[in-house]
Amino acid sequence: MASRKPFYLLVGLLIIAGVSLTLHRHYTYDIPWLPGETRQTWSIEAKVEFDATGEEILASLAIPNTQPGFTQLNQQTASPGYGLAFSERETGGDRAEWSVRNASGEQALYYKVDMLLDPYAAPPQTSKPPKLKVHIEKEPYATAANQLLDRAQERSSNPYTLARELIQEFNIQSQNAQLLAQLKPQLNWIVQLLHQAGVPAREVHALYLEDGRRRQELVNYIQVFDGEDYELFNPETGERGRPENLLLWEYHSGPVLEVVGGINSHVTFSMIEQEQPFSVALNQKFADNELLNFSLYTLPLEEQALFKGILLIPVGVLMVVLMRILVGLKTSGTFMPVLIALAFIQTSLITGLVGFLLIVGAGLVIRSYLSYLNLLLVARISAVIIMVIGIIAIFSIIAYKLGLTEGMKVTFFPMIILAWTIERMSILWEEEGPHQVVIQGGGSLLVAVLAYLAMNNELIRHLTFNFLGIQLILMALVLMAGNYTGYRLLELKRFKPMVEDK
Template sequence: MTSKVPFYISILLLIIAGITLSVMRHQQYGVPWTPGETRQVWDLEARIEFYANDKPVKVSLAAPATQDGFTLINESASSPGYGVSYISSNSGRRAEWSIRHAKGPQTIYYKTQFLVDPNAQSTPIPPVGEIQKPTFDGPEEAAAVALINRATRLSAEPVSFTRELIKTLNDPESQNASLLLNNMTKYEATQKLLSYAGMQNKVVGVIQLEDGRRRQSIEMMNEIWNGEKWVLFNPETGTQPTHPNLLVWDESNVSLLDVVGGRNSQIYFSMISQDMSAQQATNSKVESDGLLNLSIHSLPLEEQAMFKTIMLMPIGALIVVFLRVIVGLKTSGTFMPVLIAVAFVQTQLMTGIIGFLLIVGTGLIIRSYLSKLNLLLVARISAVIIAVILIISIFTVVAFKLGLTSGLTITFFPMIILSWTIERMSILWEEEGTKEVFMQGGGSLFTAILIYLAMTNSYVQHLTFNFIGLQLVVMAIILLLGTYTGYRISELRRFKPLAEED
């Protein structure tokens, strides 16, 4: 008989290694055990992509700076072969990359860290130079003058003037506004009208900070000089945005990105929120330090946001193993509930449950008809997959038409897994009966709900993402559960008659 001593030693080593890595990360880098102990830091990454024309290349990107509510604590660039420098001017900060020769697809990363700091204040740079009065075509100029005169009557100073002007631009019944917006966007029209009225203003690029967002574009807004500072306006609403997670990235009023020596340039922004100690927040961001710092924070933010979800899946696997091995709960498929729970995270719980029941229920009806055609397995599964796609499409369109925007997220469901689930439950229906289908289907749904509750717990999210060593502990627990050969909790009811006789 093979000795299990090496196995248990391996389990012990996994637990020790996981705890050691987590403790070292907590002590050496100041990462807290709970999300409530720290200050919030935003990691933002600009990903620049372009095609180099086989000649010298120069890339210039508007760079953010410390501003009201945010303190810039770190910035770095990842651009192999390029020289990089940071330049400050009257128009703001810029990061510039240059190389003597480049050819083919190029990717440049620019990363920044901002500490959420209510006491942070920026020194406003007053406008310089004279206002360049824009020109309009004949009908457009008449419309512009009418809009400016109306805003002037209803305002008292530059801020209220801007508010009234944008309010009119957003009035669907204003013919003057419609005429101007035929050939320009709202922020462009706002800028031209303010300049035409002789008021100092500029267009800025703003980013809405949301944890885990990837490939986000910048949003253009307007700023007006009130004599002391720049006041931000949203041209779509006419309001002064006060959202705490609104960061002004580009204040240059020149351009967000300039590429000389390349073409087809694009820029995307990714972001992630981290909880760090006050001491760590003022230092460089966490960097990989060999095997003793198994940190995913050194990856590009787009990949980090993806890993934030992936790191939760072992927790779901642990719950499935416990419920199947210890409790004896039946599920349709081994880890199908984990994937369904991941979909619930994207769709929210109630929307996900309703979508799951509608898709599986409708799929079973379609599958029952296909079973009468005596199709081969491959053809039948393929037909079920197509049916599931059509079901999801129909439900999504119907939800949109009814104004149920939450129903649009039903597309996050794993279609292949759902198709196999429908196939397995249909075969089970034919072989074991309706009761077994409801037991396994209900068990799968109950397990998925428990996994969803664990995945959306802020403490679980914090620990799994910031302490990768805990994954080794989870693995050790799963391996230990795999050695259990005793009675399952659900099987103990068989002994109830014996207890009653005693």
């Protein structure tokens, strides 16, 4: 007897691979387990205003990209009469650049971006520490700065605690801190002293996200590096870490806004919080994703709609396998119920059942006449196919004239399968009688209805489309069912007399 170990090993590998892929999709790409979930997005509009002096205009605005906590979905601008280009500077960071030959008077340029709140966001590139820049100040500022830095270093043990202590030194408004504030802002001093201590740091510009806010301005934070990792510090309070509603707008040591040919330039922000179905958000998130992301959301929408139906077929196949092998139902054709169930999804269950019974019933009546013509099999099947097409056309016309628009959906039935079903039932009628036709026909309809209920379930449709690993699990279940050699449920009735005798 052949060993069953390879079989069990194959089934185990399929289940492990399917479960692993499913968990990977959930935890790496934030695919929810249940349908109907939404994702929070922020629509942010930046308004650039300046006074043009009648010369050539070149305006450059720093724009955000995917970063920890946020994924950029799409961006658009409104700038009539201006040329537009998106560029990336060598120091890092994306920018939107507007240009025009000449302009005068008040100007307004708009940039809009949608950001998805995404705990699994993967930035296209990690933030690199800035190069250390040590400034030599004149006296007495140099002495005051050194004394302040020395006190902070005594109470610190790493770059992060040093940044915290420096902020506290300035906040207590000591004599040295007050003297330094006369020369340059506190934030600039903190960054400069961190560089002087050998700690990479820089000023970054961020935006607090609050629903419905208008004409908001950016706030300043300090980005402190400890190797390749970094932490954000609030320069006013010394609080470490990034709040959940804080979006980094410019964090590559560059200016937020540059305008050549204009004066009095400034930028303000308006924002709205929105809830989007997760499928819409993920369609945008994966629109241009890496090759290794095997997500159906990377396909065009037309192909996505096609796969939503195709990926349900294994569910129907599993239902057929379970009902035939474990229960013992007889069907007309092996997987005809699956195709009929697909047609039910398109037509609705009641309309599909009525349409199926009418077409098959009329087909059997006409097929009984063809049996008297003694045609060859190929010609007879061809005649049945043409007959089925004619019946469907007639039923559709009658339904339309009676105002029964649901009846027109019978065109979704697979015509070739219907023709073979009629042929098989007709032969079965002739050889074994109407009783077997009712048994196999009824079994086929029952399995088709059960397959329809499973395939049309919203949770199953969601799981099969979003987690391709489910297909491996379904294959493992089919293999396990195929290995069953015990009694079918419907066969147990044969042993009922033996139990009664006891």
